[in-house]
Amino acid sequence: MTFQPLVSDFYSYESLLSEPEQQAIMALRGYLESEVRPIIGGYWERAEFPTQIVQPLADLGAFSFAWDETRPFENSAVFRGFVAFEMARVDASVATFAGVQNGLCCGSISVCGSAEQRAEWLPRLASGELIGSFGLTEPQSGSDSAQGLATTARRDGDNWVLNGAKRWIGNATFADVTVIWAKDVADNHVKGFIVPTSTPGFSARKIEGKIALRPVQNADITLEDVVVPESLRLANANSFKDTAKVLRLTRAEVAWAAVGVAAGAYEAAVAYSKERVQFGKPIGSHQLVQDLLSKSLGNITASLGMVVRVSEMQDAGQQRDEHSALAKAFTTSRMRESVAWCRELFGGNGIVLDYEVARFFADAEALYSYEGTREMNALIVGRSITGQAAFV
Incomplete structure (x- = not known):
């Protein structure tokens, strides 16, 4: 399989990958293009998730890259x-x-779990046998x-007895296990727990009426005297500082996804x-259209440079x-700007699902907010710059 560069990767950052990595990317890209792209618009409109893609993605290794136990x-x-x-x-x-399956759920167990917990849960999540979610945000x-x-x-x-509520929990309506903080x-310290969703007192209700990421099954979770054995308490999660170790990794992944969303809109x-x-004549021959495309490509290229360096x-x-905070704040801001320019290029056609740019335009709003808003990430960066915390 010959590696093919993307039109959105203007400086050929993917050429930094090893040959086996390039081949793996091509295999993933091939599946996404042939099996996911043709159907995803319909699932987006119906607010349903195409669960049939989970096992093929697992077989391609999409849930096991970051958390290898052996x-x-x-x-x-x-x-x-x-x-x-590529997915974004x-x-x-x-x-x-x-990102929820691999980064947040598997990441929590990998970073904060014991060796026994990692050995028990990570292979089953990586293989797609189990679906995971991550419960931090609350109403x-x-x-x-x-x-x-x-x-x-x-x-x-x-045992531990959990009580409370969570909101915006991705995958939660069909997950087998949820990491609850x-x-x-x-x-008075934050701790993490691996909670099977079949546990009495655990319930998840789908959030309806979303205008972004409609296939993602976000839920309101209610925990009413949910009993969890000590063996399912994450052994190395003893304060929010440990939770932050997970978010440091996943925040960088969201930055990558934001660049992918901008690239998808740009390619369309x-x-x-x-x-x-x-x-x-084709609108691509008009100066103002070329200006929109050039500005979008500049944002994508600059953002790729940032996320590549963060990963290095x-x-x-x-x-x-x-x-991670600077990358997330910067790339999501540039993504938001770029998808708006790309949608503008489509005129009225840019607001209907017949054209993919409408989906990217709407979904960008969610990535801009989740895994830390731009403002919160700016304060994390600001604290590093000045040595002064300004969160309150």
């Missing part, structure tokens, strides 16, 4: 970033599903999760500019919270 990472963080990028340039909801607690978490965990002998009433706009004829720092063990 040997060092076979693939670079740059490669894992391009996996998120076809559909942001697919990338979000994988009244989003950006202030470090302090404002209201869900409680109370030790009762060899709750505040220990004894020491390039194709449309060659097909759409106005005033007797991750491989080198140099990545810090502020590095």
Whole structure:
């Protein structure tokens, strides 16, 4: 299989990948293009998730790149970033599903779990046998999760009793297991728990009426005296600082996905500019259209450079919270700008699902907000710059 560069990768960043990594990317791209792109618009409109793609994605390794229990990472963080990028340039909801499964759920167990917990749960999640989700955000607690978490965990002998509510929990309506973050009433510190969704007292209700990421099955979760054994408490999650270790990795992945969304909108706009004829010639021959495309490509190229470097720092063990935060804040802002320019190029056609740019345009709003708003990430970066916290 010959590696084919993307029109959106103007500086050929994917050429930094090893040959085996390039072949793996091509295999993933081939599946996404042939099996996901043709159907995803309908699922987006119906607000349903195409569950039939889960096992093929698992077979392609999409849920196991980052959390290998038996040997060092076979693939670079740059490669894992391009996996998120490739999924997002076809559909942001697919990338979000994988991000929750692999980054947030598997990531929590990998970073904060014991060796026994990792051995028990990670292979089953990586293989697609189990679907996972991640419960941190609450109805009244989003950006202030470090302090404002209201869900409680109370030790009762060899068990823990969880009570509270979570909101915006991706995959939760059909997940087999959810990582729930709750505040220990004894020491007021945040702890993590692996909660099978079949546990009595656990319920998930789908959030309706979304205008972005419609295939993602976000839910309101209610926890009413949910009993979890001590063996399912994440052994190395003892405060919100441990939760933040997971978010540092997943925030960088969202930055990659944001670049993918911008690339998907840009690729659709390039194709449309060659097909759409106005005033007797393709609109791509008009100066103002070329300006929109050039500005969008500049944003994508700059963003790719940033996320590639952040992933290189991750491989080198140099990545810090502020590095991921700056990447997430910058790439989502540039994504939002670029998809608006690309939608503008389509005119009225840019607001109907017949043209993919409408989906990218709507979905960009969700990526702009989740995994830390631009403002919160700016404050993380600002704290690093000045040495002063300005969160309150």
